[in-house]
Amino acid sequence: MVRMPTPQSVLGPTTTASLFLVLTVDTGGEPVVRELLADLAGLQRSVGFGHPDGKLSVVAGIGSAAWDRLVDGPRPAQLHPFPELRGARHHAPATPGDLLFHLRASRQDLCFALGAEIMTRLRGSVAVADEVSGFTYLDQRDLLGFVDGTENPTGPAAADAVLIGAEDQGFAGGSYVIVQKYLHDVDAWNQLTVEQQEQIIGRRKLSNIETDTPGSHVVLNTITGPDGEQRQILRDNMPFGSPGKGEFGTYFIGYARTPDVTEEMLRHMFLGDGPVSHDRILDFSTAVTGTLFFVPHADFLEGLADEAVALVEPAADN
Structure with missing residues (x-):
């Protein structure tokens, strides 16, 4: 019987704290990155072992530009750079990112501890493109005051929506993920009436x-x-911000079996759909990052250690 590959914890339960690390890989840093990715599951277990109620998990993704540098073999069928979108009024930028680490836990200190261990291993081999600590706000609301993530699929429907199957057999059990950081103009938003806000979002704010x-x-x-x-x-979007700096934002993260679905959503938002020129939420929320990653299954990551050894060991004499 063929054993199905083990997915990373993409389908894990939502938590109250998160850390998003987007990194670029320095030239020559590839072996160090491979070894870290291969050890990632063990590192997560070590940090989280004494805190089973902390629900610590980590998902790692690899960007299009870094794939061929890190992996000796074929590419996932739909892995490509994030498509920049320029609408009549709003812009979805494409920003650098070779690696994504999505850390989740019920406590922020566990995300911090695992993130620190990851960066200790990678320091000198990568540069930080973006780092965001997210939190659950009130009753699962974003900083605009609306509940976020209501329509997420659950159970078998979630696995079907997120995990690659026979359509790309060599990468079955993997997933694609798009991340974007949005900054909100909450002062302008709060000048609207609740009814105006509800028309823009398409939900009742209270119910x-x-x-x-x-x-x-x-x-x-x-x-x-x-x-x-x-x-x-x-989606596993998380609010983030700094009241002292007047920074209020949402970190969008969307996992999918194919990036086509998320990209079509973004096209509707930024380029419009039919008579609608753009998503009116963009008049108050500005995208400042955008990157696409492939999330291999866990067994694939562990196998990267063998590639690192093969590339650093001298060839045997004939």
């Missing part, structure tokens, strides 16, 4: 009930397939 408002954020992000079925992604 979280959808309103199906034409052109709303919810409607623009509802993607259907050729048979009318809804195509879904798994």
Whole structure:
């Protein structure tokens, strides 16, 4: 019987704390990165062992530009750079990123501890492109005051939406993930009435009930397939910010079996759909980063240690 590959903890439960690390790999740093990726699961177990209630997990992704530098073999079928989008009013930038580490726990100190261990191993071999600590805000709300992540698939539907299957057999059990950092103009947002905010989002602010408002954020992000079925992604967005600096934001992270679904959502938001020129939430939320990664299954990461050894050991004499 063929053993199915073990996914990384993409489908793990939501938590109250997170750390997002986006890194670029320095020239010559590839062997160190491979060894860290191969050891990542063990490192997570070591940090989290004494705190089983902490629900510590980590997901690692590899960007398109770094794949061929780190992996000796074929590429995932749909791995490509994040597609920059320039609409009439708003811009979704593509920003550097060779590695993504998505750390989750019920306590921020556990994310910090594991992040520190990762960076200790990688320091001198990578540069930090972005680092964001996220938190759960009130009853799962974003900093605009609305509940986020309501329509995430669960159970078998989540696995079907997120994990690659027979369509790319060599990478079955893997996933694609897109990340973007959004900064909110909360002062301008709070000048709107609640009814105006609800029309933009497409949900009631208090009850979280959808309103199906034409052109709303919810409607623009509802993607259907050729048979009318809804195509879904798994979001684990987290608020972040600094009140003293006046910084309020949302870190968007969307896992999917194919990046096509998330990219279509973003096209609707930034380029419009039919008579709608853009998602009106973008008048108050600015995207400042954008990167796409492939998330291999856990066994694939562990196998990278063999590639690192093969590249640093001298060839045997004939």
